[in-house]
Amino acid sequence: MNEQRPGQDQTPAPEETPANSIRMRTFQFIMLIFFLVLATAGLTVFALTFGEEKAVEVGAPARQEFQKLFSAYDQLQSEYYTEVESDALINGAINGMVEALDDPYSDYLSQEEATQFMNSISSSFEGIGAEIQERDGLITVVSPIANSPAEEAGILPGDKILSVDGESIQGMSVTDAVMLIRGEKGTEVTLTIQRGDSGNTIDLTVERDEIPLETVYAEMISENVAHIRITSFSQDTYTELVEALANMEEAGMEALVLDVRGNPGGLLTTAREIADLFVEEGEILFQVEPRNQESEIFRATGGDKIDVPVTLLIDGGSASASEILAGALSESADVTLVGENSFGKGTVQTANDLPDGANLKFTTAKWLTPDGNWIHETGIAPDVEIGYPAYMTLPLFDTEAELKEGVISEEVEVAEQMLQAIGYEVGEVDGLFDETLTEAVETFQEDNELEVTGILTGDTSYAVIDALREKIENDDPLVQRAVEVIVEEAGLVSEPAAEEPSAEDAAEEPADDQQTEPE
Secondary structure, eight states: OOOOOTTOOOSOOOOOOHHHHHHHHHHHHHHHHHHHHHHHHHHHHHHHHHSOTTSSOOSSOOOGGGHHHHHHHHHHHHHSSSOOOHHHHHHHHHHHHHHHTOOTTOEEEOHHHHHHHHHHHHTTTEEOOEEEEEETTEEEEEEEOTTSHHHHTTOOTTOEEEEETTEEOTTOOHHHHHHHHOOOTTOEEEEEEEOTTOSOEEEEEEEOEEOOOOOEEEEESBSSEEEEEEOOBOTTHHHHHHHHHHHHHHTTOSEEEEEOTTOOOBOHHHHHHHHHTTSOTTSEEEEEEETTSOOEEEEOOSSOOOOSOEEEEEOTTOOTHHHHHHHHHHHHHOOEEEESOOOOOOEEEEEEEOTTSOEEEEEEEEEEOTTOOOOTTTOOOOSEEOOOOGGGGOOOOOTTSOBOTTOBSHHHHHHHHHHHHTTOOOOSOSSBOOHHHHHHHHHHHHHTTOOOOSOBOHHHHHHHHHHHHHHHHHOOHHHHHHHHHHHHHHTOOOOBOOOOOOHHHHHHSOOTTOOOOOO
16 A cells, blocks of 8 residues: 655556557657757858858859869959959959850850940940951951941951050950940041951041941842842841832832842841741751750741742851851752852850849850751852952042152052042052052042142042942942843843933923923
């Protein structure tokens, strides 16, 4: 018999059953987990408070290939002799990765550069109007845009821009060079240009302007042959071209010379839409081949097609989307290509915005012609090759210099070739300003109602350059050859386009139904 003692619990103790034992062990396990969670949290707080910055990895696990980058970043941040901006180091690292690709079409724009670039694009396209790229460490003109200040200043495809306003841009990225060259309408920029293999340079001062938004120019160059020039492949180019084609059909177009000379390219989608107009349904337009993937084949769709004979004009300034069009028309529509070998850009780029507003543009694929040819850095060869006459690629001479009898220089030689091209007898083209050249200049001045001095400078120099430009515009041998080819292929009889009478002629010649009486 058990004796009760004061203060002792009088409730009988529960019996130890299997169920009670399981509940006890479950409770102990839960308490253990709770303790471990608290301990882990405590250690994490301690590490974040007193440990090194990279003591705790959050998110993706550490990647061994970045350890060297982290180490370099930390050393520069802590040991460089002046304070370093973190953003500058990060932007420099990304730039370095992009430059390591050795791809002139891949580029990185920091947040500030991307903002400036987008502002410059959206602000009425103000600049000089030239497509440029980096080649062998030099900023090289792919092509000036039609009717742009760059074209009017005489800049040509292949020209190398060595400096901008006296600042060397050799070794500079395309993005940085663009930032220097672009600017507000009405402002001037001086470019130091090197042309061809000559070591000589010339400074061209170009007044920035609003770059023409039109990309399609059409005219009838004979009674039945139309000439349509496409200067770039923008969002509205397809619509402009369709409208131009309709106008030319109304004007009597029976054959077409399509012209993408000096066209640096543009949107892939626009090139596809335009090529589709000339290629029969189901035929291949081009192929796109990403890395380690099968080529994606783009074929022509149904719909309205251009049903007149076509030739296509190309040259060394025809690049990218222009070459996609040339490849499609040549290999899938048997269109004859006339002119010079094209530029040779066979890659596709994608531009991606980064979280902070920066932009990364890089090559994501290469494109192939319908037959599977990759034309990168080789270009497309024309079926009928015809080059530009020498006078069409002449450099400009200094209009402020005073070239007169007795002067010997390369600029005199350029002036001799210009005057000869526009029909003046200059004697031997040798760079010597002799008596024959003096007489040629005097005759030119008389013909153009200028002060007759026999000296090339100022207004006379400008007039010579303008006369040569007019000859190039009205007497283009490549267009003439393309017309000959299309007329022969189509079996046409082509007559020069009839000129509309001027307002003065119309006033002098009354209409048939107009009654006239003597005064």
